[in-house]
Amino acid sequence: MGSGLDRRSFLLVAGLLGLAACGSDTGRGGAADGTLRHWYHAYGEDGVQDAVRRYAAGYPNGKVEVQWNPGDYDSKIVTALQNSAVPDVFEAQVKVDWVRQKQVVPLDDLLGDARDDFVRTLLDSQTVDGRLYGIPQAIDTQVLFYRPSLLRQAGVTPPTTVDALLDAAERLTAGKVRGLFAGNDGGVGVLTGPLLWSAGLDFLSADGTAPGFDDPRAAAVFGKLRELNQGGGLLLGAPTDWADPGAFVDGLVAMQWTGLWNLPKITAAHGDDVGVLPFPRLDATGAVSVPVGAYSAMVNARSADVEAAKAYVKWLWVEQTDHQTEFATAFGAHLPARRGLAERAERLGSGPGREVVGFVTDSGRIAAPARWSARANTALSDAVSRIARQGADAKEELTAALDVARAEIARLDR
Template sequence: MVAGAERTRRSFLTLAGLLASGSLAACGSNTGRADGTNGDGTLRHWYHAYGEDGVQDAVKRYAEAYPAARVEVQWNPGDYDSKIVTALQNSPVPDVFEAQVKVEWVRQQQVVPLDDLLGAERGDFVQTLLTSQTVDGALYGVPQAIDTQMLFYRKSMLAAAGLQPPRTVDELVDATARLNTGGVRGLFVGNDGGVSTLTGPLLWSAGLDFLSVDGRAVGFNDPRAATVFGKLRALNTGGGLLLGAPTDWSDPGAFCDGLVAMQWTGLWNLPKIREAVGEDFGVLPFPALDGTGRVSVPVGAYSAMVNAKSADVDAAKAYVRWLWVERTEYQAEFATGFGVHLPARTSLDGAAAVLSSGPGAEAVRFVADSGRILSPPAWTAQAGTALSDAVARIAREGADPAAETRKALDVADSEITRLYG
């Protein structure tokens, strides 16, 4: 084994150990087989619309290779999460879909347990990912890959401004303003001013969270929440934040095209950024508010789930096991072949040589040391909307941080009571 591959192996084993402790009209993939489900020999599999070139073709190819049934892949651009919520309430389609499990789906018996699919391979999955897809002791999603976000910065631009990479939230606010020179803005965190991307990292920077560790209480009933949300207002009024970019935060275009000195975006964009700017960039976790806060990177993982209303739940489960447990070559390609994601299984570490050194290796360390689950099962859509709306009013309209945070707390408290009594 080459040295780089060995480093990659060690990095992923470390990542797994540390984490353990702590969508277009339907695009058919038709094999012509008639021994499936839904009466017409077809399993319907839904994905959201990945931004990387090649992913859609790959998942259609996986579906075509399934020997036991015909599988039709549907690619869903736009508001995929809302579409899934509606489908689970009213339809046997999709049979299989990717999402992050929610307690309310389990309470309403809209999804089925999948513990029996993992078998001896269970220990190979990053354990925190399994925990994030577990409700009341049962697993409802098989993780596909790990996504994370971080702060990319241009080394040359910071050096020209006499700045070090920001290590606190106040330093980030200051750097954003000071880097706003010569037609280049300091920072891009999304066209909504960071509301959708930074609400979680801001809470974590203050040592808080959406929910308590057990998921049964709100995790931001603390004055520091209002304080840190006020920092997003400072970013939005400091003059250095890019708004109205041609593409949103999940695309690296603003950074690659030199419109900004810093951008918050996904690790999946690492190849595009390196192609555009060479080695003139670095990566950082979101900084801490102060000495009692924490640096962080969000960790998200869409998982394969099965609709309880499927016409053939057993057939859908068998397909999920085949694709996301047995076919490790597809899993490795899905995670690392179309952008940079972290595999959900430690045995697939060798597939990600790009993560063995430089910013890629730093990203692995950030996730291992400071990764935080972005969407806990008990964090409901209603609670998320209330908090997002509150942060938007603070950041974009100058509303009172304490009053707005209290409104969101009240909604989140009500949601916890609704779920757990």
């Protein structure tokens, strides 16, 4: 929600690879004063903040205060985990460093009989060294939205290869309309993973013991992103970034890479003139893909009452299936993290939504593996940015990023 749409899936998703707050946080207290502090990032969909505040108010076993966090939420969480007992509970994607530094606690004992109802791939993505550290809240994914009418007018077929995507971006550019928007950074932030997958590569090797992009095809595919940035078909400097559908809704582009969570706003603006595609393959040996991610509820190991925090997480994200269904389906287009709730996702029962369910089922890829460290990610992202935006030599840049990734893998394995 607000970062990517991945959550519902009807029974098909079983095949997926398988503010003001209620009270403001002062940094004092915590569970020691009988109050649990629960942090969320600032979701973009209307109604989410009110809903999570209502859930907290309904907790029967104690007081819970919700803090809504606009801005750089990820950095704020990193800082908080290093220094504070607040928040007691927070949403994030599990990072191996947090586990190794004992900043979060295992939550395996919370699932009980519900374990098999959660999409297995999601649980695996929140697992480090065989222990589960996050309870998935919902699934998000990103897809390529396009206007079929504009493609027909330009004589463009929906692109199924990276070269076809580049060609379509150029041919769909006319007047004030650009062909494609993938973020104001030229697609570096959201297309790095899909580009790797399009070439049959990944961030990490299958066993997680080596970088997954030590291959000449990585330089070739990131060279395609440079071509896209150097061409005239890419929108840059949009009023909002890729996670918001504004550029597509307002007719600034014919295609936009964005989250499925924006489907209601997009269909409200363009009706039936909406198509969706996975990210295309590089060539015959590559693969189409959509990124799959899920914020999970986690417990701060510094909480003044870890057991109270765990009990609240179990109540909200394991026992309260009505809350879970509403959270995943009522405010945007997401997939429930649990197969048993998937039938309630009426919004994805037909049209583009149903197509995306198929993309997730057939071609979903975990966007942020727990063992892919922040330092390795920054090194690769910086390299891709210099390749795409500055024309730097792809082979040299990726060699440096590989050195960082190898060092990070070795550090984590010590």
